[in-house]
Amino acid sequence: MMRPSILRSVKSAVSRSITRRGYATEPVPERKVAILGAAGGIGQPLSLLMKLNPLVSTLSLYDIAGTPGVAADVSHINSRSQVTGYAGEDELGKALEGADVVIIPAGVPRKPGMTRDDLFNINAGIVKSLATAISKYCPHALVNMISNPVNSTVPIAAEVFKKAGTYDEKRLFGVTTLDVVRAKTFYAGKANVPVAEVNVPVIGGHAGVTILPLFSQASPQANLDDDVIKALTARTQDGGTEVVTAKAGKGSATLSMAYAGAIFADACLKGLNGVPDVVECSYVQSNLIAELPFFASKVRIGKNGVEEILGLGSLSDFEKQGLENLKSELKSSIEKGIKFASQ
Ligand SMILES: NC(=O)C1=CN([C@@H]2O[C@H](COP(=O)(O)OP(=O)(O)OC[C@H]3O[C@@H](n4cnc5c(N)ncnc54)[C@H](O)[C@@H]3O)[C@@H](O)[C@H]2O)C=CC1
Numbered sequence: 365m366m367r368p369s370i371l372r373s374v375k376s377a378v379s380r381s382i383t384r385r386g387y388a389t390e391p392v393p394e395r396k397v398a399i400l401g402a403a404g405g406i407g408q409p410l411s412l413l414m415k416l417n418p419l420v421s422t423l424s425l426y427d428i429a430g431t432p433g434v435a436a437d438v439s440h441i442n443s444r445s446q447v448t449g450y451a452g453e454d455e456l457g458k459a460l461e462g463a464d465v466v467i468i469p470a471g472v473p474r475k476p477g478m479t480r481d482d483l484f485n486i487n488a489g490i491v492k493s494l495a496t497a498i499s500k501y502c503p504h505a506l507v508n509m510i511s512n513p514v515n516s517t518v519p520i521a522a523e524v525f526k527k528a529g530t531y532d533e534k535r536l537f538g539v540t541t542l543d544v545v546r547a548k549t550f551y552a553g554k555a556n557v558p559v560a561e562v563n564v565p566v567i568g569g570h571a572g573v574t575i576l577p578l579f580s581q582a583s584p585q586a587n588l589d590d591d592v593i594k595a596l597t598a599r600t601q602d603g604g605t606e607v608v609t610a611k612a613g614k615g616s617a618t619l620s621m622a623y624a625g626a627i628f629a630d631a632c633l634k635g636l637n638g639v640p641d642v643v644e645c646s647y648v649q650s651n652l653i654a655e656l657p658f659f660a661s662k663v664r665i666g667k668n669g670v671e672e673i674l675g676l677g678s679l680s681d682f683e684k685q686g687l688e689n690l691k692s693e694l695k696s697s698i699e700k701g702i703k704f705a706s707q
Pocket residue numbers: 400401402403404405406407426427428429469470471472473474483487490493494509510511512513514539540541542543570615616617618621
């Protein structure tokens with residue numbers, strides 16, 4: 365006789381492997397997702413969106429405080445994942461153990477007048493300690509770095525992982541999806557095309573001029589004037605500041621970022637599960653631009669993380685100039701991160 369608990373898990377595995385039309389399919393694998401900073405402005409809506417994702421079987425919510433409440437709240441939603449809240453450093457190991465994907469929106473956000481780099485002094489230390497824990501408790505997880513300044517926090521995490529001997533450049537991602545989300549929205553508005561059909565690659569990094577949307581490669585194609593393209597580029601680059609200004613001291617983008625973070629984590633889960641042709645823009649270790657060891661571009665995500673870094677394609681003269689303009693800032697942000705982590 366099968367024990368009742370085993371029977372229950374067999375039943376749920378079987379029900380997960382039946383599609384709505386009743387045909388048997390591959391069972392959906394068990395996947396643990398950990399969110400570090402889960403009680404914050406991004407962390408809470410991101411926890412909600414990940415709770416709604418059927419690819420997640422275990423949702424682990426970690427913060428220095430407040431996560432038991434967030435976890436109790438989202439755990440009542442009748443979706444697949446089991447949710448646990450972990451609060452305080454003593455619980456970080458348990459939060460991370462066995463994680464397939466770790467999403468990091470931990471750290472302070474901007475206030476009006478600040479640049480993302482102004483967050484470095486506080487957030488660099490937070491990211492360093494969280495990356496140290498990841499290298500110990502879930503060294504094979506795909507890491508989705510949201511904490512700013514992304515241009516530096518990704519190199520910091522890479523350096524920490526290198527020191528710990530766990531670095532796999534295929535598994536570390538800077539989340540730049542919000543830049544893509546913004547570029548799509550703004551482009552659809554000007555091009556008068558259905559926003560759901562729009563695609564715009566965004567390359568470079570995630571701060572000011574380092575954000576370079578490639579509207580020349582946008583689809584569906586639209587014949588926009590040069591000054592419109594210029595304005596769309598500036599608005600995409602300043603999208604974060606637009607929200608910081610509108611929130612007037614109450615932080616930066618949280619809801620649109622949670623949406624973007626959920627899209628990117630979903631792409632990672634699909635890649636891990638072997639779904640073909642999962643392509644998103646992300647800031648990763650890259651050799652596309654010789655002097656920039658980290659660079660955002662389209663990447664194909666698969667079972668081991670980054671399967672392929674796609675080329676930049678052809679750039680307009682305006683975009684070529686934008687690429688030249690971003691190099692020095694991005695290079696110094698990368699170097700700043702590496703220097704901090706190697707101290
Ligand atoms: N990559 C991107 O496109 C974007 C990045 N961000 C960045 O995301 C970060 C978080 O933003 P918000 O959620 O608005 O800030 P928030 O202040 O509302 O939340 C941050 C959370 O991090 C937690 N935290 C602090 N130290 C921690 C630690 N050592 N371990 C775990 N959790 C810790 C805090 O307790 C808080 O709950 C900021 O650095 C912000 O600049 C924001 C928007 C877009």
